[in-house]
Amino acid sequence: MARYIAKRIVYMIITFLVVITFTFLTMKLMPGTPFKNQNRISPEQLAQLKHYYGLDQPVPIQYLHYIGNALHGDLGGSFQFGMRPVTTILAEKAPVSFDLGFEAVIIGAIFGILLGVIAGLRRGTILDYGTMFISVLGISIPSFVLAVFMQYFFGVKWQLLPLAYWKGPEYHIMPVIALAVGVVANVARFMRTEMVEVVNQDYITTARAKGISSFNVIFKHSVRNALIPVITILGPLTAAIVTGSLVIENIFAIPGIGSQFVDSIVTNDYPMIMGTTELYSALLIIMIFIVDILYGVIDPRIRLAGGE
Amino acid sequence: MENILEVNDLHVSFKTHRGEVKAVRGVNLTLKKGEALAIVGESGSGKSVTTKAIMGLLPKPAGRVKSGEVLFNERDLTKLSDKQMQKLRGSEISMIFQDPMTSLNPTMTIGKQIMEGIRRHQNLSKADAKKRAIELLELVGIPNPEERVKQYPHQFSGGMRQRVVIAIALACNPKVLIADEPTTALDVTIQAQILDLMKDLQKKTNTSIVLITHDLGVVANMAQRVAVMYGGKVIETGTVDEIFYEPKHPYTWGLLSSMPRVDSKNSELLAIPGTPPDLSNPPKGCPFAARCPHAMKVCTEFMPDYSDVSDTHKTACWLQDERSPKVEPPETIQVGGDR
Structure with a gap:
């Protein structure tokens, strides 16, 4: 197991480096410069600016320079914010996005699994059809539509919940629901399919033949086995939700990292683009790693195959 | 000897998209204490459904007992609630399944799977239940049981897994053990071992066994x-x-003649022509009439009653009626006439 983990960590680092390199290169291929009003400044001024930000050197040198600094934990300064260190900006804004994302994923996964289990166990009944109907709705309705809808009813019309901002627990409710609905829908559909499959397995009959309670048959035997494939989608889903909350952050005026990212791309804020991408890809890589480890925890066959 | 298990006029039906399938239509069985009763018949004859109904393991909500009773120690199991049935299952009546490759939970250790039933039915501490699990593995002939309890099903061979399944079934010293084709999925050499093991355990524990099989050798x-x-x-x-x-029954004749024999002069493998009846629309008369070489007019119209051949031997066939012509069993089975 230790060897497997060590191997995986090496791969993770390589993946990360590849992502950084590609991002750096494609970023440099983008048209434009970070400098606004370019046509109003003289070529000398431009050259001076470029020199100041180190953009006059060849791309490979810039790249090596960047990597060298990054290894010391220095991701440069954001062009938009007067060279304020990117790491500081990320440390300030990322926790908000992560909060929102993880809350949505955890709540979404719990409800999704529960709904999937119920639908799978009551296959072919109204409960099943109802759950799947809601699930299809959840997948097809974009989160921002739901967000605006909720804002209108709960925020404006009935004034039950704060309309926007990110100040206390009650501010979390609407954005988290808006994001979680998609997760619930996806997880519920997967979970239902797996449950339907698992409850027809012979080992479930064996478990029932032992006379153990229905609760234990469902949770110790069925759900655990049905979870294995569902966990696969949870990893990428988490990364997508945590990083993809951009629109929701905008709608609810949440000071997260999402809108920051878009701004930095629009303004060619190279260090900020790099920093955000690095954060996102690190998150995705770590999530996939966690999923693989979880796999082994749940399914002993995978654990042993990996250990050899 | 008293009957430990009695099935009286059991009817089981399944709801399907094509309508109701009457899988079991009035089955009577008795099982005496310490006895082994074999139920034979081809696929779809209702053997497995009968035993699933006894165990209360019919797939819900599609399958259900329509009428009849299953008496176990004078209690009608079809009238019990789910909770009462759970208490009985695994402790008084337990079951061995056909395919050991799929009948164990792949994500749970063997030890846990054995202990589950023990902990549910007997008031044992975790440590004692584990001790009992190790004892059971030893009983069913699994070497090195202390190590093996910690392992998962995929670390066992098919024959070893079936031993584990038997250990699970025997965990609480059941009075009745139902074995649904316990050797069908195993290698021939392993089959003999498993059968020997079951016979041996039956002698040791005096359990009554219902054995479903289509292997007449078994x-x-x-x-x-x-x-x-x-x-x-x-x-x-x-x-x-x-x-x-x-x-006495032409179907039994067919079944016996279709068993390949080493000493037979006839090297051809005999089969009963035709297919079993469609039970979503069961025939009015004898279900075998359509395939029976001796079928008479009455056979397709009326189901015969049981006639006693001896105290222990009964058959439902119109040939037993005194008005019927005398029909001799085919010589393919008379070869085995010397006991």
Whole structure:
């Protein structure tokens, strides 16, 4: 197991480096410069600016320079914010996005699994059809539509919940629901399919033949086995939700990292683009790693195959 | 000897998209204490459904017992609630399944799977339950049980897994053990080992066994009595000797002749022509009439009653009626006439 983990960590680092390199290169291929009003400044001024930000050197040198600094934990300064260190900006804004994302994923996964289990166990009944109907709705309705809808009813019309901002627990409710609905829908559909499959397995009959309670048959035997494939989608889903909350952050005026990212791309804020991408890809890589480890925890066959 | 298990006029139906399938249509069985009863018959004859109904393991909500009773120690199991049935299952009546490759939970250790039933039915501490699990593994002949309890099913071979399944079934010293084709999925060499093990354990624990099989060799080896099922009904029942040497029902004749024999002059493998009846629309008369070489007009119209051939031997066939012509069993089975 230790060897497997060590191997995986090496791969993770390589993946990360590849992502950084590609991002750096494609970023440099983008048209434009970070400098606004370019046509109003003289070529000398431009050259001076470029020199100041180190953009006059060849791309490979810039790249090596960047990597060298990054290894010391220095991701440069954001062009938009007067060279304020990117790491500081990320440390300030990322926790908000992560909060929102993880809350949505955890709540979404719990409800999704529960709904999937119920639908799978009551296959072919109204409960099943109802759950799947809601699930299809959840997948097809974009989160921002739901967000605006909720804002209108709960925020404006009935004034039950704060309309926007990110100040206390009650501010979390609407954005988290808006994001979680998609997760619930996806997880519920997967979970239902797996449950339907698992409850027809012979080992479930064996478990029932032992006379153990229905609760234990469902949770110790069925759900655990049905979870294995569902966990696969949870990893990428988490990364997508945590990083993809951009629109929701905008709608609810949440000071997260999402809108920051878009701004930095629009303004060619190279260090900020790099920093955000690095954060996102690190998150995705770590999530996939966690999923693989979880796999082994749940399914002993995978654990042993990996250990050899 | 008293009957430990009695099935009286059991009817089981399944709801399907094509309508109601009457899988079991009035089955009567008795199992005496310490006895092994074999239920034989081809696929779809209702053997497995009968035992699932006894265990209360019919797939819900599609399958249900329509009428009849299952008496276990004078209690009608079909009238019990789910909770009461759970108490009985695994402790008083337990079951061994056909395919050991799929009948164990792949994500749970063998030890846990054995302990689950023990902990549920007997007031044992975790440590004692584990001790008992190790004892059981030893009993079913798994070497190095202290290590093996910590392992997962995929670390066991098919034969070893079936031993584990047997250990699970025997965990709480059940009075009745139902074995649904316990050797069908195993290698021939392993089959013999598993049968020997079951026979041995039956002697040690004096458990009554219901053995479902379509392997007549297994019947001869294990059982004292046989019930032959066809089309959801028991069409002949008797002691092993009676069924093997004096079979009365043409279906039993067919079943016996289709068993390949080493000493047979006829090297061709015999089969019963035709297919079993469609039980979503079961025939009015004898279910075997359509395939029976001796079928008469009455056979397709009326189901015959059971007639007693001896105290222990019964069959439901119009040929037993005194008005019927005398029909001799085919010589393919008379070859085995010497006991």
